[in-house]
Amino acid sequence: MGDTPRREEDPSRQTEPVVQITRSELRRLMEEAGRNALVQHERRTVNPLGREVPRRRLFKEKEIEEQPEQLEEASREEPAKGNEAEGSEIGSSERERGKRREPGISRAEVDDVGRQIERLRKQIDELKRRGEIVSQNRNSPFSNKILTEVVDPSFRMPDLPKYDGTKDPQEHVAAFELVMNLYGQSSAINAKLFVTTLTGKAQEWFTSLPSGGIETFEQLIQKFTFHFASKRKQKISHLSIQHLSKRG
Known part of the structure; x- marks a missing residue:
């Protein structure tokens, strides 16, 4: 029987170095690996809606913070509108009182206005007539x-x-x-x-x-x-x- 051929080792293969750790370090590494595995599991199994809960909570908190400012602005606007409404009511009531206080025009006042209009018409006619006289006597030795x-x-x-x-x-x-x-x-x-x-x-x-x-x-x-x-x-x-x- 022939001899079994000897297996040659790959000279390029190098022996990996041996790392020595203590028991406490090994325990710490195991605990950290367990926590990482748990986190990865929760990420894979958690409900997508569950991830929206913190975001919704954040939006609700912002809305709660904004509500006092909106309420304060509304409270400032309501008195202003109330004052405007009150002012309009006062103005309308004053106008109504003014209308009630306006006296009627008497017959004598109407006649007086008519006489004034008639006098004004006569004055206008007189001015027109004088203007015609001046234009017709433009070459007269008399002054205007x-x-x-x-x-x-x-x-x-x-x-x-x-x-x-x-x-x-x-x-x-x-x-x-x-x-x-x-x-x-x-x-x-x-x-x-x-x-x-x-x-x-x-x-x-x-x-x-x-x-x-x-x-x-x-x-x-x-x-x-x-x-x-x-x-x-x-x-x-x-x-x-x-x-x-x-x-x-």
């Missing part, structure tokens, strides 16, 4: 102050002599003022009425005056007497009479 003065329709012009530019202007002015002083007309009205007594050359003179240059009756008379001054009567003195008598 005189043009806007209107002669009363009930006024009757007295019978005054006409002036044609051939007589004494002062005599014509004196006759006009003597009569018109009885009627008490304004300066503007007297100026308008005086022009109606002019005719012929005198009327031509007036219409040739610059537009809007005459503002008063006195100014008109001054211009009138100055222009026709050559027509004034010469007063004969006592010495002139004696001189004429000696010549005769």
